[in-house]
Amino acid sequence: MYPDEIDAKIAAIDVRSVDYETILAELRGAIGADTATILLLDRTGSILDPTATSGLDRTLRRARRIPVGQGFAGTVAATRAPYEITDVSPQNVLNPVLLEHRVHSLLGVPLLFNGRLLGVLHVGVLKRHTFSGEEHTLMERFAAKLAAEIHARRLAEERSAARILQHSLLPSAPSLVGDWAIAARYIPAEGDLGGDWYDVFNLENGRIGIVMGDVIGHGLQAAVVMGRLRSALRAYALEHSSPAEVLTRLDAKLSHFERGALATVLFGVSEAPYETWTFSSAGHMNPILAAPGRPAAEAPLATDPLLGFRPGRARRETTLTFPPGASICLFTDGLIERRPATRPGQNDELQANLDKLMAAFHAEDDPETACSRIITAVVGDHLAEDDMAMLIAHRAA
Amino acid sequence: MDLTITAEPADNGRIRLRLNGSVDLVSRDALLEHGRSALLETPAGLLLNLSEVNFMDSAGIGTLIALSREAEDSGAGFAIEKPSQRVERLLTLTGLHDAWTEQPPSELT
Numbered sequence: 001m002y003p004d005e006i007d008a009k010i011a012a013i014d015v016r017s018v019d020y021e022t023i024l025a026e027l028r029g030a031i032g033a034d035t036a037t038i039l040l041l042d043r044t045g046s047i048l049d050p051t052a053t054s055g056l057d058r059t060l061r062r063a064r065r066i067p068v069g070q071g072f073a074g075t076v077a078a079t080r081a082p083y084e085i086t087d088v089s090p091q092n093v094l095n096p097v098l099l100e101h102r103v104h105s106l107l108g109v110p111l112l113f114n115g116r117l118l119g120v121l122h123v124g125v126l127k128r129h130t131f132s133g134e135e136h137t138l139m140e141r142f143a144a145k146l147a148a149e150i151h152a153r154r155l156a157e158e159r160s161a162a163r164i165l166q167h168s169l170l171p172s173a174p175s176l177v178g179d180w181a182i183a184a185r186y187i188p189a190e191g192d193l194g195g196d197w198y199d200v201f202n203l204e205n206g207r208i209g210i211v212m213g214d215v216i217g218h219g220l221q222a223a224v225v226m227g228r229l230r231s232a233l234r235a236y237a238l239e240h241s242s243p244a245e246v247l248t249r250l251d252a253k254l255s256h257f258e259r260g261a262l263a264t265v266l267f268g269v270s271e272a273p274y275e276t277w278t279f280s281s282a283g284h285m286n287p288i289l290a291a292p293g294r295p296a297a298e299a300p301l302a303t304d305p306l307l308g309f310r311p312g313r314a315r316r317e318t319t320l321t322f323p324p325g326a327s328i329c330l331f332t333d334g335l336i337e338r339r340p341a342t343r344p345g346q347n348d349e350l351q352a353n354l355d356k357l358m359a360a361f362h363a364e365d366d367p368e369t370a371c372s373r374i375i376t377a378v379v380g381d382h383l384a385e386d387d388m389a390m391l392i393a394h395r396a397a
Numbered sequence: 398m399d400l401t402i403t404a405e406p407a408d409n410g411r412i413r414l415r416l417n418g419s420v421d422l423v424s425r426d427a428l429l430e431h432g433r434s435a436l437l438e439t440p441a442g443l444l445l446n447l448s449e450v451n452f453m454d455s456a457g458i459g460t461l462i463a464l465s466r467e468a469e470d471s472g473a474g475f476a477i478e479k480p481s482q483r484v485e486r487l488l489t490l491t492g493l494h495d496a497w498t499e500q501p502p503s504e505l506t
Binding site (some may be wrong): 264303 | 429454455456458459462463483487489490491492493496
């Protein structure tokens with residue numbers, strides 16, 4: 001085959017909608033190789049994991065993980081350059097599967113996306129073969145196309161994992177406690193996920209807890225930290241009746257086990273006859289209060305630094321009394337934080353959105369209606385730049 | 398909506414970083430890099446002037462906290478001055494304003 005023909009065949013390989021094994025089988029056919037393998041760099045960046053292969057054992061179960069810098073694929077990864085071996089032997093190849101299949105010659109190229117190493121692609125031939133300059137070029141070109149696809153698939157996987165995690169952690173139907181009705185909304189951001197969460201749970205002796213929190217950062221990592229914080233908060237809330245004490249312990253736990261992670265959290269507890277709520281705030285947006293016949297206003301909560309900043313300091317709490325018919329709205333800053341770009345010159349979009357929220361928040365609305373009304377007023381049909389969560393609790397009139 | 402960072406000498410051997418623009422995810426690396434090289438230059442510490450910051454989000458706050466940690470880990474100080482109204486509000490909300498604002502000398506004694 002002429003290089004041009006191979007080139008056309010390789011260019012025609014569809015990498016989008018098929019699994020890696022199919023892609024590799026087509027690559028083998030196009031370039032005339034007996035084996036083809038993808039190894040992907042793991043999270044630590046030091047190990048190559050055999051991910052897909054064609055022409056070798058299908059299972060990959062016996063293929064070994066290769067440290068970067070060792071063996072054939074490890075050399076490609078370490079030098080980030082194409083590498084070929086004409087005579088495969090245990091001296092230059094670590095993978096027993098390649099040796100058992102009597103692969104004689106190998107050509108490996110790095111899988112690079114935006115300068116970042118994602119893994120290694122290699123093809124093998126059972127007879128002695130010296131790869132031509134054209135074959136090198138074709139493999140590198142295909143590796144670039146494949147790397148872009150691997151990157152896209154990873155993003156999509158991470159996003160859907162984060163979304164599943166987030167949805168599994170949000171209570172499905174916060175409902176009635178005493179004469180309180182509770183409604184909540186979570187709106188994920190377009191394209192990116194954050195670590196917002198809310199929670200409502202029953203404690204012993206008829207006590208009830210509500211939580212609004214926001215892990216700083218995006219993606220799966222933020223969602224994972226969020227999940228851990230949520231569980232730990234519930235556990236501490238069972239053991240300690242003071243919200244400030246619960247957040248102090250949560251702060252210590254986060255700072256110890258997730259160094260560098262930061263989160264704002266608002267945690268409130270109420271007990272029969274549910275006329276008051278006691279809150280502690282770790283750097284969270286103040287909730288908004290609405291009572292019959294009064295305009296909505298920010299709750300006067302004492303705010304202490306966010307979790308993960310300087311653990312071990314004393315935290316404060318504030319008790320709010322609710323007359324019949326009053327409501328409280330807890331939210332994350334995604335709800336009101338928007339960039340000034342939408343209206344240049346006006347800096348305090350934050351305050352403007354807060355004003356919109358307060359204008360739309362009426363104590364007369366049931367919490368479901370209030371949630372919808374506020375989201376319509378504040379977000380409208382903007383695309384969500386940041387994920388946002390909101391929880392409204394309403395005491396029957 | 399970029400961030401411009403200017404370094405200049407401040408009191409007590411510290412370096413003042415003047416930030417102009419947006420402190421967010423986009424400007425994170427630039428701010429960390431400037432902060433680190435300033436910390437290499439002076440053991441005394443950083444003073445961040447925030448009067449010209451017109452946007453800061455939670456990622457920006459995360460960056461400031463990361464920088465304050467690096468300063469404290471190396472035994473250097475970290476303080477802010479003259480936050481714009483918007484930034485002051487955000488820092489107060491997150492409970493960081495008091496932690497990073499220097500008290501007038503009379504209150505220190």
